[in-house]
Amino acid sequence: MELVSVDEIRAARELLRGVIKDTPVLASNVLRQITGTDVHLKCENLQRTGSFKIRGAYTRIHGLSEHDRARGVVAASAGNHAQGVALAASLLNTKATVFMPTRAPLPKLAATRSYGADVHLHGDALAQTLARAREFAEETGAVFIHPFDHPHVIAGQGTVGLEILEQVPDVRTILVAAGGGGLVSGVAAAVRGVRPDVRVVAVQAEHAAAFPPSLAAGHPVHVERVQTMADGIAVAEPGLVTYAHVADLVDEVVTVSEESLSRAVLLLLERAKTVAEPAGAAPVAALLQHSWRFPGPVVALLSGGNVDPLLLLQIIQHGMTAAGRYVSLRLRVPDRPGTLAELLSLIGSLGANVVGVEHSRTSGRLALGEAEVALNLETRGSEHCAQLIAELRAAGYPVLAPEG
Structure with missing residues (x-):
């Protein structure tokens, strides 16, 4: 399978100029004290829609023909991809239909609707939601926008990797949360094309970690049970495209506990004064749980900050208990x-x-x-x-x- 090239990612970056923000990188003194090395936070939680997803969604929809855009697009998501598709479609004058799990966080649901998407709730698990979105695409002719498993999506997500290399030129390790693997695939493709000496590490929740068994098997493996507070990376099976990128380009996959995830959210809130959802805080959780494994300077990519306030209260208490x-x-x-x-x-x-x-x-x-x-x-x-x-x-x- 042909992997996304750095030239494709550079083209996506030109496309996205004026559409997305070049999000800031902040040095973290508290994480430097914990790890003994320089740590920087790449704040994609401050991106439009509150996560990196707008990068890939806009790149994918822009790549459609005028005929396909006229048919509209459909997506399935627990929240962040939904918002990215909804905003991208509105910017490109395309009708968006989004299917979300019945238990999707209310703020993500409200935000998706505010960007103009027609939202339907279906299924308890994301796999059921994805299946319904695909059915809708077949029934109506709308173009299905996969949340991670498409080269244009990966190219768009990879633009954040180019930003990191420019903002932290001496970076040695980049930590990236991984669910289906679109973000880490893009970041790894960008980094390998410019700075192959930099390590790219994927971080998964230990109760939603499909990449370790998949890499061991040599092909994508479905995980029967996915249960984590990090709903943004609660994906039961990698895609064929993302699996190929992770297998060839990512240096290591690590997993983190629910306790580490909650401690990371709490630490970012208290010490970095920034709100990250559990999936977005996964790279910081890896630093708390596996700090000795990552040569510095380290960049921890905070991929999203969309979290239900009621869930945040529970996470804070969970994090305080874990600490x-x-x-x-x-x-x-x-x-x-x-x-x-x-x-x-x-x-x-x-x-x-x-x-x-x-x-x-x-x-x-x-x-x-x-x-x-x-x-x-x-x-x-x-x-x-x-x-x-x-x-x-x-x-x-x-x-x-x-x-x-």
């Missing part, structure tokens, strides 16, 4: 007046902040004269959390194991 800064405890206390006040006073003196408390005297698990207290506490980190539990036990409070 040992939020803990839930249950403990037994004597059922007598003043006991709860004494307990809370002790916790305050130990420097923890009580976020929530529940006091029960009627549970069937309790002995006569005993009460149970459930506490949600904010701490300074894992060491402080361990110290807090030790001090409570030393004071005579039977603390049950912390809850995740």
Whole structure:
């Protein structure tokens, strides 16, 4: 299979001038402290539509003939590709129909509609949504715009790789989130054509990682179960085109845990003052989990920032728990007046902040004269959390194991 060339990516970049932003690159002091090397954040979360997807969508739709554009386009997406196609179609005066999973985040749904697309909800999983979009294309003659598996899409996404090489000339490693692989394929094609000495690493969520088994098998493999908070990279099977690019051009594929993803979102929010969705934060999660593997300077590509505010609240709590800064405890206390006040006073003196408390005297698990207290506490980190539990036990409070 012929791979996308750097000349095709350069042509896409010329096409996209005035359509997209050249997004900024920011040095990250906190990640330099964690990794011991220079780390830069390529902020595609600040791109139009909130992600890199407009690059590939516009390049693909622009490449259609006038006859095909007149037929309209159809896409399937959990959100970011949907917005990219909707905006690109509106800029090119083409009707867009977009199918999204029934559980698509509401902000992504509203944004897609705001760009002028006709949106339909179908299926719980993206595979079902994709199938329905293909059926619609056959029924109506609309052109199906694949979210990743097309050379024009890959060429458009690859333009971000050219920007990185210009913005960080001494870069040695580029970390890129990968679902179906369109973005990392494009970045790798761009980098190989200009700076073959630079390592390109694909990052997948460990519960949605189709590339490792696919590369081991020598062909795209379908992963039966995909379950991750990073919905933007929750893809069960690579495409034929993206598989070929990743197999030939990408240096390494690493996976990251859900805990690392949530910690990365939290770190970017607190320390970099930027909002990234879990998929967009995957490269930072790789730095937190595998920092020793990547020679620097490193560029972590923040591919998107479209996240439901309610999900963001859950991710923040999940990230604080993973970092040992939020803990839930249950403990037994004597059922007598003043006991709860004494307990809370002790916790305050130990420097923890009580976020929530529940006091029960009627549970069937309790002995006569005993009460149970459930506490949600904010701490300074894992060491402080361990110290807090030790001090409570030393004071005579039977603390049950912390809850995740």
